[in-house]
Amino acid sequence: MIRLLLRVLGREYAQPMRRTVALMTTTAVVEGLSYALLVPVLRALFGSTPADAWSWLIAFGAAVVVYAVLRYISSLSGFRVGTTLLRGMYHRLGDHLARLSIGWYNARRVGEVSILASRGLLRAMGVAAHLLGPLISAAVTPLTIVGVMLAFNWQLGLAALVAAPIVAAIQVWAGRAMSASDAERHERDEEAAGRVVEYLQAQPVLRAGGRTVERFRLLDDSLREVQRTARRQALSALPGVVGMTLAVQAVFTVLLVLGAYLALGGNVGTAEVLTILVLAARCADPLLSLAEFGAKLRGARSELARLDAVLRTEPLPEPCEPVLPQRHDLEFESVAFRHGDRVVVDNVSLSVPEGQRLAVVGPSGAGKSTLLQLLARFYDVDAGAVRVGGVDVRDVDTEALMSRIAIVFQDVYLFDGTIEENVRLGRPDADEAEVRAAASAARLDEVVERLPGGWATNVGEGGALLSGGERQRVSIARALLKNAPIVLLDEVTAALDPVNEAAVHAGIERLMAGRTVVMVAHRMRTVRRADRVVFLDGGRIVEEGGHDDLLRRRGRYADFWQIATAPVVTEGRSGAPARP
Incomplete structure (x- = not known):
């Protein structure tokens, strides 16, 4: 997810994002380490000198303050980076779209780009501002706590560590189960949006036909499909949520049984068992929140994937050594051009x-307008050459060419x-x-x-x-x-x-x-x-x-x-x- 985000951002914006990710990771580690101070606090409280807990409580409070400051700074950094990235990505997307061939645009792509440039870009760039911090915290903080548990008692720590691959497997399984329904939901939403626009544009025809009180069947069918897809999406999300809850509860139960067994055997004290259970309970909340973040992350990832696909579309190549035409005569030499499977211009030669x-x-x-578009280099020819002033338009800088036309x-x-x-x-x-x-x-x-x-x-x-x-x-x-x-x-x-x-x-x-x-x-x-x-x-x-x-x-x-x-x-x- 983060790798895809960095690729979409490009070199200019990837470095600020890396700094923000490092800051958020540090914050999550500090949060996990702060819970290590609960061990001496509980030992003192359940020991023979409870008053010794005050010094450890002060240290724990100081660690919480450090964590709070880091959390504020990292959250602020996430918001600032998110807004900067949003503004920068609008410019990057706009500049890239302006360099793409006119032939790349069609009715379907125009609709996709309009959605991507509005809702999609906001959703994708909102990852840095709203999702990245909680996601890193939900993943890194429990791992840090497990490290603390391993340092404190290797048996209990190892039992807690077993939960990591289980949780990861459930997340991957739930994501794969949801990906198909997410894609279908996106497709149905786009279709329904198009039908709504079509219904509004068709009002003159519907009213002229005396059908103002009748429903527009295509729109009704599309909205029913959206409803069915939403229901299937909700049902497909249930196994992942339930599986995650059961896994977390099962690991907590194992820790409880193992802790009781070790305490009864005299291998660990009651205070230590309580500490392990407190730490395990603290791990449960962020792990359960991963299921909630899953749907949001999949949605953001799908938007990032679509944005990445657009940004990786190759524009018309610019000449390495552009030539400036000195005349303004025009020439088509054996020009051929295809649009899809159709031959639009076939072996045309003429001069002006x-x-x-x-x-x-x-x-x-007949291909009349296409000739003009080839002259302006809205497309590149498949064969032959189009020349302005004796220079192939592919050898002329785009800005210089358009300044002459x-x-x-x-x-x-x-x-x-x-x-x-x-x-x-x-x-x-x-x-x-x-x-x-x-x-x-x-x-x-x-x-x-x-x-x-x-x-x-x-x-x-x-x-x-x-x-x-x-x-x-x-x-x-x-x-x-x-x-x-x-x-x-x-x-x-x-x-x-x-x-x-x-x-x-x-x-x-x-x-x-x-x-x-x-x-x-x-x-x-x-x-x-x-x-x-x-x-x-x-x-x-x-x-x-x-x-x-x-x-x-x-x-x-x-x-x-x-x-x-x-x-x-x-x-x-x-x-x-x-x-x-």
């Missing part, structure tokens, strides 16, 4: 001269903050005039003027308080402020109304001016302004060339263009087709 625009069109699932996606995510803060993400050190100029070029100033809070308007989590077109304008302003020489556009106007589409197109034109551009588009008015068009299907380039040239060929692109530009036909009241 510096300052020109390439439009990538094709049906859904501005990306505008169809689905814009804004952070919970003001409009100005979200725009400044493009270049945090920009002055106010530059921010306002970028906003004006993206026609974001029109949005800011009609909002009551102006630039200080909060956009909400994910930009939920703004419309899709308004979020897109913020994204374009952010890209304009970044002023990167390479621009990647991913269907930025696919879901906008005509007014916002016109505004966004105006901003996009300013963003593309004088830059190397790769755009994924369905709207043909965007494609017509490209210097070259690539038609992608099934991860392969089917056609490429100029817009007019591709239309004259009457191939796949011409068919795509005809469908995209055909007028919408609606049906009139009489049933006859009518053009709007």
Whole structure:
């Protein structure tokens, strides 16, 4: 457990944890040794000169004071280390997640990481603050007391020592019996949490279907499984608790019988037997508490194991000797990329001269957006090479690569903050005039003027308080402020109304001016302004060339263009087709 914790913490935080463990161990040993002073106290009390017990009682009181001070210092150290580790681990986990490949993330992992970063990390790092001290005390103090008993009477001490492997075996057996139910409980809890979110998100559909008073069957089934798993978990914990109690009681009974036998035989005095029984009783409490700590430790260990698995996931490798591109032309050379078992990009070769625009069109699932993600090195290719300025993106430092690329996606995510803060993400050190100029070029100033809070308007989590077109304008302003020489556009106007589409197109034109551009588009008015068009299907380039040239060929692109530009036909009241 401690070894796993130290591995998760890493070198930076492992040393403070080792010092805390050493301090807690010392405290537990001092506690056990302090009970050794009970031997002369009881001898004096049951002997011929009871007054001699005062000096030993004073010594025992002094030992208790030393133990109390050490316990306070070790507990305080545990709390301080726990809070420091929690803050540090949030930073370490965040930095590591930021370096992982985008391909590592999927719906399941995002849910796992969200739970791990909230409840899981608190539970795992709470080990130092809340569990480590009592755990060490429950294990070390009884062993120290057994050492005292061995020094006092080897027969009774040896009988007490026999309890150590028995208790350890019961703990291991109980842990193995509980591990399966713990894993099942975690899985059921995650599933139930997902079903609750799904139920809340499905409210519009349920209400539209007139099912507002009906139960959501999937959620009900999930909650029933949680209940059944909790019951099985409780039942599987009983043998370990009962076994531990019986073992401790059995050892105490053996000591009592053995002590009585030795006392009757004259090998040990009554005071010594009472002392052994007092020490044995003092061992019983921490040993019985091990069963209580077992469930908490297993839960913390499972969170630590999940955290360790995330931290040991290898990020995309950084170049040992990074190269800085001097140009901004783009090139794909025999690029192949697989996502799972599916071939997304298959032997693609193309180039984009510096300052020109390439439009990538094709049906859904053709691999268009993946090309942009490979350019930004969200993934590494399986074969071939992606180059920026003649340099393989794998040989460019990630920060240097991203400083040369501005990306505008169809689905814009804004952070919970003001409009100005979200725009400044493009270049945090920009002055106010530059921010306002970028906003004006993206026609974001029109949005800011009609909002009551102006630039200080909060956009909400994910930009939920703004419309899709308004979020897109913020994204374009952010890209304009970044002023990167390479621009990647991913269907930025696919879901906008005509007014916002016109505004966004105006901003996009300013963003593309004088830059190397790769755009994924369905709207043909965007494609017509490209210097070259690539038609992608099934991860392969089917056609490429100029817009007019591709239309004259009457191939796949011409068919795509005809469908995209055909007028919408609606049906009139009489049933006859009518053009709007």
